[in-house]
Amino acid sequence: MTMGRTVTASIDPVGSATIATDIAIVGGGLAGSLAAAVLARAGHRVALVDKRAVYPDEFRVEKIGGPQLDAFRRLGFIRGLASVACPYDRVLNIREGKVVDVSVGQAYGLPYADLVAMARSQLSDPSSLIVDEVTAISSSDDIQHLELASGRHVTARLVVLATGMAGALGYKLGIRRRLLAAGHSVSFGFTIARSDGAPFDFEALTCYGERTADGVDYLSLFPVRSGMRANLFMFRDPTDPIMRELRRDTEATVLRLLPGLHTYLGDFRVIDRIQNWVMDLSVVEGHLQPGIVLIGDAFQTNCPAAGTGVARLLVDVERLCTEHAPRWLSTPGMSRQKISEFYADRDKLAADQQSLKMARFRQALTSRDDIGWDVRRRLHFLRRSLTHRVDQMRPGWLAQVRSALRA
Incomplete structure (x- = not known):
């Protein structure tokens, strides 16, 4: 169950033909919403354009912890995160039914839609959200022009594409996505409860795969407000019949893949719908253009099992919104030279490279025999x-x- 949210009014409800702003952010998921809030708090005029006033329930980021919390704290979102998420600080890690170790450290579990809603709630001016769809973008060294489905237009000095893996706008701009690994990983998300209604005997738990042939990296169990959330990460052909079995008979299939888990779960049942996600590893090309910058999955995708997606996203938001964009806006023009500074940023490059490295490592550690x-x-x-x-x-x-x- 997601937190209660009110529909945010779109900017300029009377519907003027052209909206002028400093920065137009296209895509109101986590990356776009965080970036909009950071830039708006710094005093920049921001328009966040997304076709949804309330972000839908999607199986994406569902837990935040470790160094990610430091980034949320630096960006000023830690209180907002704590107010909507379920905290935990101890994770029991097991394999083949035996304890491997115990991870200790603050972490939070929550639905992705609630995470996005929290970020949007930090916008200093709620009317910064334009509920509309961008249909075309034209860029230059000076001013960028956006056409909206409603017939309105937005002009901005800088456009931030935070559209995730949706590539239609980028394709129109000549931006192409280079596939690094098709069907690299498969993830499943669902919520469980004990059949007798009693609480589980652990705060959070990670169970690692036992056999390379199964392609199971790990199952992560952590608390959310609706119950115990389960995230299962696999490196296996997305067309394998096991995927259908996981959707149709989740409890039995999970215990067949991870037999050592039964001692810790006992009799349990899935209490909500099964969600799954097939992730391709990819990176864009042709993205260096005047007045336009790509962040998060719009630039490079990640392996969910590696846990580097949010870290990469936060690096992109922090470096762009606290360092590069403010400096770019302080001088005339928005040339390719300016934009290239972000893509060459040392912290961004390191985060991008580490993400791909960990994606390949997790797959090999799980599946190589x-x-x-x-x-x-x-x-x-x-x-x-x-x-x-x-x-x-x-x-x-x-x-x-x-x-x-x-x-």
Whole structure:
């Protein structure tokens, strides 16, 4: 169940023919909504254009934790996040029915639609949201022009494309998506509860796959306000019959893939609809154009199992909205040279490269069955298990080591 939300009124409801602004953001998902709020708070005139006044329930980002929280804090969204999400700070990690280790650290679980609604609620002027659809964009070194489905127009010095994997607008601009790996991963999302109505014996849990042939990376269980949310990540052919089995008989199929999970779940049932997502890895080309910049999935997609998608998105928002865009707007023009500074940003490049690296690593660690990766997989979990055991005997030593390494 998503949080209650009111429909935000579109900008200039009387419907003037042309809306002038500093920055037009196309796409009101997480990337676009966060960027709009950050830029508006900094005093820039912003128009956020999305065809939906209330973002629909989609199976996308559902948990935020670790360094992502630091970015939310720097950008000024941490209180908003905490107000709409379900907090947890301890994750039991298991494999083959045995404890690997325990992750400790603040995290939050919530539906993606609530996350987007939180970001939109941070807009200093709610009328910054234009509920409409962009049908065409023309760009130049000075002013960009957007045509809307309603017949209105928007002019802006800078256009930010935050349209996710929807590529129609980009295609019209000559931007193409280069496929790196088709059907790279498959994700399933659903909410579960114990059949007897009792709470689970854990706050959150991650169960890793047991056999390479199954292609299961891990199942992540974490609290949301409607119950215990489950995110299952797999590297397997999206047309495999197992996908249909997961949709039709989720409980039995999950336990068949992860038999060691039964001890921790007991008798459980799925209490909402099964959602799934097939992710291609891709990156755009032909994107360096005057007056237009792409962020988030509009520029490069991510592997959900690697958990780098939100981190990349936040780097894009932070670097563009707190560093590059304010500097660009302080001088005339919006040339390719200016735009190229964002794509060459050291932090952005590092985040993009790390995302692709982790996507390939998670797939290999899960699915490769040659002796080299078999040894690497065993050592990976053995190292984690031994570290956990030592930390149990000498509580706090791991935190001290990590603190020393960061110093």
